[in-house]
Amino acid sequence: MSVILREPIGVIGVVTPWNYPLLMAPWKIAPILAAGDTLVIKPSEQTPLTTLEFAELVADLLPAGVLNVVNGYGFVVGARLAEHPDVSMIALTGSVAAGRAVARAAADTLKRVHLELGGKAPVVIFPDADLAAAASSLRVAGFWNSGQECGAACRVLVHESVAEQFVEQLVGEVQALVVGEPASGEDVEVGPMVSKAHFDRVTGYLERAKKEGIGVATGGGAIDGPGYFVAPTVLVDVPEGAEVAREEIFGPVVTVETFTDEEEAVRRATDVPLGLSASVWTEKARRSHDIAASPDFGTVWVNSHLVLAREVPWGGFKGSGYGRDLLIHALDDFSRTKHVMHNHGR
Known part of the structure; x- marks a missing residue:
């Protein structure tokens, strides 16, 4: 027995x-x-x-x-x-x-x-996606806790046919974020970096990105005045393999890359050493099932991002x-x- x-x-x-x-x-x-x-x-x-x-x-x-x-x-x-x-x-x-x-x-x-x-969560946006909903979701998922979040929606891969439209909507959402000292009011959405050392780390990524010729749609550096505040930032025209697109910045920074087809989207989404979480944005049910099952990430959201539930496991793959x-x-x-x-x- x-x-x-x-x-x-x-x-x-x-x-x-x-x-x-x-x-x-x-x-x-x-x-x-x-x-x-x-x-x-x-x-x-x-x-x-x-x-x-x-x-x-x-x-x-x-x-x-x-x-x-x-x-x-x-x-x-x-x-x-x-x-x-x-x-x-x-x-x-x-x-x-x-x-x-x-x-x-x-x-x-x-x-x-x-x-x-850590994580470097890709957000894969197809042409049929609800762009307004995706941009609104990233306002929270990309900048919650000032981007100091391992599952943050920090790396957008958007189809080239809708990239300009999506960036415009995302920038509008990000520019509406209220930045300030957390105790200064309930409307504050983005606070400072946790320390001087981390502030220097995040701004260092932004400075190197600018030197590499990466575009800044909004933000792009520290906010003048006291405190370790970094402006909510959207980087655009990010080339494949760029440092800011592969390494975890852990700050209020979202990068935007473009892709041409589904195969390229999946390849580039998974071509990072980290595999904690990702999201896929599409209205096609078959595509949502196929794409969500293929990326090498512990959690994959479909038409949402950074929605945590205690009834399901949390953890990653790879690095x-x-x-x-x-x-x-x-x-x-x-x-x-x-x-x-x-x-x-x-």
């Missing part, structure tokens, strides 16, 4: 990012505790306070030692969690570089690794990592199966 048991893994080390500190912590904490594990979580050194407050709020609900928060830099505390022999698994949401470092550090102890890394967050898929990742076989012959 065979019995399959699902068991906790043990102690899970967790490293969470700065862009959604309070959201990303429960994404890991909930399935880890539900699977029967304990955890040590290190929030980003840039945004640790909400995780600490969360731990205080639930301190009287959990046994001592089940949920532990440690603070520090990734290259010190995060590295120690990844390499520690008593940590059975390491889970990270962060950059591709951080994911590589964690995987290398975990290799010596052969611990399990769960990585949710965007491996492992899944949310629902039963996360429970699978944070537990292990054991086969017990009984010989009941007499």
Whole structure:
């Protein structure tokens, strides 16, 4: 008689990012505790306070030692969690570089690794698409959280026959965005970059794009005045293979490229090292099924973008990592199966 048991893994080390500190912590904490594990979580050194407050709020609900928060830099505390022999698994949401470092550090102890890394989400727009709806969607999906979002709609591939019309509509939406300090009013839609270092990184991409001759339809640089504000930007006439079209900028920047046919659209959409999410815009049902099934991305939206639901898994392919967050898929990742076989012959 065979019995399959699902068991906790043990102690899970967790490293969470700065862009959604309070959201990303429960994404890991909930399935880890539900699977029967304990955890040590290190929030980003840039945004640790909400995780600490969360731990205080639930301190009287959990046994001592089940949920532990440690603070520090990734290259010190995060590295120690990844390499520690008593940590059975390491889970990270962060950059591709951080994911590589964690995987290398975990290799010596052969611990399990769960990585949710960056993205460079293509938005493929066909001639029959509802252009106004696509432009309106990108107003949010491309600039939510000031573009500091791994699933952001940051790379548009639009059919050449409707490119000019779409860009005009997109620019109108982007120029209507309200930029400001988040606490200055409920109408503010785009805030500053998280830090001076990240501000310099984002503006560096824009400066290099201009030197390469890439066009700027709107925005294109920092906003004058105090704070690390970058103007919501749309870059146009972006050539295939350009740096801004392949690398994750992680700021309020959307690039626009054009394509001539379906085959080219799919090839160029997938010709990036990251594979977290993508969207396809078309009114043709057969095309929407075929195209959505073919790109190498963990989530593909059809006629929408950045619509998240807790009932479905979230995670990527290729350079965007491996492992899944949310629902039963996360429970699978944070537990292990054991086969017990009984010989009941007499």
